[in-house]
Amino acid sequence: MKREHIRAVPLWRGEHLRHDCIFVEHDVMWLGMRGLGVARVQLFMSLSYNGVEYPCALVSWFSVAGDSPDEDTGMWIVTPDLDANGVQLSSVIHINYILRxxxxxxxxxDKFLPLDFHFSKTLDSFSHYFVNKL
Incomplete structure (x- = not known):
């Protein structure tokens, strides 16, 4: 069994925010990316209802662009899910749906990044992202 640390913290090592991205189980009837969602964890929390505690995560969503992986890289491409105002869609999920x-x-x-571009802004600055294979 493999163990991974998924982080959602405002200050990573006292400097910059860190909100890790995750694969989320969406539809077990589909294999691979077609059955998964991609999201960025904004925070972890617990909700209580009728004396039962539910460990959850607030996530921001990405959608798969296209019906197949990129021809050149073999990787899937995702884009942020945005509402009509350009705000990324979010929801609360149970942590049992987090795959990895x-x-x-x-x-x-084809343009260069500004010299003062900081890596911590990457997931808020681009419209398309390659996502690793499972």
């Missing part, structure tokens, strides 16, 4: 960590890498265009 996901690693997102920007799909870089």
């Amino acid at each position: 960590l996901a690693h997102l890498m920007p799909v870089f265009g």
Whole structure:
């Protein structure tokens, strides 16, 4: 059994925020990416109802772009799920639906990043991301 640490903290090592990305089980009838969601954990919390505590996570969603992996890389591409105002969609999920960590890498265009671009802004700055394979 493998163990991973999923982090959602405002200050990682006292400097920058860290909100890890995850694969979320969506539809067990589909294999691979077609049955999974990709999300970014904003925070972990517990909700109590009728004396039962439910461990949950507030997540921001990404959607798979296209019906198949990218031809050149073999990796799936995801985009942030945005509402009509351009705000990324969020929801609360039970942590039992979290499958594992996901690693997102920007799909870089043909322009250079500004010299003062900081890595901590990556997941808020691009419109498309490659996602690692399972």
